[in-house]
Amino acid sequence: MRCRHALFAAAALAAILSSPASAHRQWLLPSTTSxxxxxxxxxxxxxxxxxLFYADHVPMSPEQVKxxxxxxxxxxxxxxxxxxxxxxxxxxxxxxGTWAIGTERNGVMGTFKLNGETWRVGGRGRxxxxxxxxxxxxANMQRPQGAAPTAAPARPQGSGxxxxxxxxxxxxxxxxxxxxxxxxxxxxVFVTADAPTMTVLEPTGKGLEFQPLTHPASLVSDxxxxxRFLVDGKPAAGVNVTVVPGGKKFRExxxxxxxxxxxxxxxxxxxxxxxxxxLNASAEDAKASTPRADKRRMGFTTTLEVVAP
Amino acid sequence: MNSKLLPSIPLLVxxxxxxxxxxxxxxxxxxxxxxxxxxxxxxxGWLEPAAGGQARTVFVWYDVKKGGGEPxxxxxxxxxxxxxxxxxxxxxxxDGVSGATRAPGTYQIPLPANLPAGQYVLKVEAARETGGRExxxxxxxxxxxxxxxxxxxxxxxxxxx
Numbered sequence: 001m002r003c004r005h006a007l008f009a010a011a012a013l014a015a016i017l018s019s020p021a022s023a024h025r026q027w028l029l030p031s032t033t034s035x036x037x038x039x040x041x042x043x044x045x046x047x048x049x050x051x052l053f054y055a056d057h058v059p060m061s062p063e064q065v066k067x068x069x070x071x072x073x074x075x076x077x078x079x080x081x082x083x084x085x086x087x088x089x090x091x092x093x094x095x096x097g098t099w100a101i102g103t104e105r106n107g108v109m110g111t112f113k114l115n116g117e118t119w120r121v122g123g124r125g126r127x128x129x130x131x132x133x134x135x136x137x138x139a140n141m142q143r144p145q146g147a148a149p150t151a152a153p154a155r156p157q158g159s160g161x162x163x164x165x166x167x168x169x170x171x172x173x174x175x176x177x178x179x180x181x182x183x184x185x186x187x188x189v190f191v192t193a194d195a196p197t198m199t200v201l202e203p204t205g206k207g208l209e210f211q212p213l214t215h216p217a218s219l220v221s222d223x224x225x226x227x228r229f230l231v232d233g234k235p236a237a238g239v240n241v242t243v244v245p246g247g248k249k250f251r252e253x254x255x256x257x258x259x260x261x262x263x264x265x266x267x268x269x270x271x272x273x274x275x276x277x278x279l280n281a282s283a284e285d286a287k288a289s290t291p292r293a294d295k296r297r298m299g300f301t302t303t304l305e306v307v308a309p
Numbered sequence: 310m311n312s313k314l315l316p317s318i319p320l321l322v323x324x325x326x327x328x329x330x331x332x333x334x335x336x337x338x339x340x341x342x343x344x345x346x347x348x349x350x351x352x353x354g355w356l357e358p359a360a361g362g363q364a365r366t367v368f369v370w371y372d373v374k375k376g377g378g379e380p381x382x383x384x385x386x387x388x389x390x391x392x393x394x395x396x397x398x399x400x401x402x403x404d405g406v407s408g409a410t411r412a413p414g415t416y417q418i419p420l421p422a423n424l425p426a427g428q429y430v431l432k433v434e435a436a437r438e439t440g441g442r443e444x445x446x447x448x449x450x451x452x453x454x455x456x457x458x459x460x461x462x463x464x465x466x467x468x469x470x
Contacts, residue, residue, distance in 0.1 A: 039380065
């Protein structure tokens with residue numbers, strides 16, 4: 001089980017890191033984002049795939065998912081199950097207002113050299129061979145138990161050229177060419193029972209944050225939406241924002257919009273059609289808080305329901 | 310004499326606001342729809358100031374009596390435009406506003422008597438279980454409100470006079 005989760009986590013992080021054009025996208029798809037009353041549930045699908053919201057690659061692990069009620073108090077997911085392509089879980093929406101459901105991941109990724117060989121740090125990538133062939137489920141992705149490499153260790157049996165340590169602390173003293181990036185990634189969806197509230201959307205002042213000027217529960221296809229993005233609590237200009245409508249297989253093209261925030265950190269999104277949209281924002285800077293990391297990469301992902309007028 | 314009359318003018322003006330508005334009535338037609346599974350629609354009517362501002366719900370017909378795990382209020386959000394424009398902030402049932410669903414037919418509903426003069430849009434939205442949803446807009450001017458529009462599927466004529 002741990003190996004499988006490591007694999008999901010790796011895929012999820014890889015999805016965050018990869019460029020918007022190429023990539024496996026991590027998504028959460030709630031059954032609805034708007035509810036009347038507080039006796040309802042939402043059921044959420046969670047997966048990583050190229051096309052939205054077509055589960056055909058790997059599931060997200062429900063273990064990573066957290067829930068915040070409208071009062072900011074942490075709640076829980078229920079009935080979690082992991083399928084071949086997507087996981088699913090339920091959330092009881094028993095308080096009025098806006099809920100946040102999703103994942104927050106902080107990690108470090110990068111490379112270093114040891115005795116002329118390149119090692120990776122963090123969970124990016126997959127074992128060079130398929131899980132199950134040779135080393136079970138990517139044994140080289142597990143954190144070596146107190147055994148940081150001191151000399152070039154033997155390659156894990158049956159696996160390819162990827163050498164990896166899980167954490168920065170595992171980088172041995174003799175390492176050179178250390179190149180580390182701190183990764184902060186959030187994937188949150190917002191579900192609103194009755195009138196919308198803002199508590200779960202209050203910025204914390206850390207990393208890349210979503211500050212909707214148009215509430216996610218108030219999106220309609222004939223009105224542009226305005227969203228502000230903050231980095232460390234301040235409006236962030238030049239943040240790349242990708243907006244993709246779901247259901248590519250029913251169109252000719254993906255019809256993704258590649259946008260950038262303006263000087264006030266605001267992006268204005270037009271909705272070509274009503275539907276469910278995937279939004280991803282990403283930014284990079286040099287303000288890493290992890291020791292030895294010199295870059296910081298930040299991502300924010302959400303799924304938005306845009307109704308017809 | 311004059312000095313006695315003057316203070317009463319504002320009261321008179323206030324009175325003229327209310328009187329014609331009280332006379333305005335909207336009639337809403339729920340069409341008969343021939344389908345195997347018919348459920349009476351949820352229907353809501355509200356007023357929006359034409360220049361923007363808070364919506365004011367005039368009536369909302371839903372399954373008021375249904376309680377339990379799936380109360381009748383569960384499907385109010387299917388009236389999606391009204392829901393977004395303020396339905397979701399309304400405490401229901403509300404006196405003089407909420408009522409039971411209606412069978413096909415034409416119904417008269419008085420518009421609020423205390424509407425300040427101005428331009429409004431009266432909106433009527435209907436959503437039917439296993440059926441469709443429709444929104445009809447009638448621009449009106451208060452006082453002397455009058456206007457009409459007709460839906461194509463879930464609503465018939467909506468007439469203010």
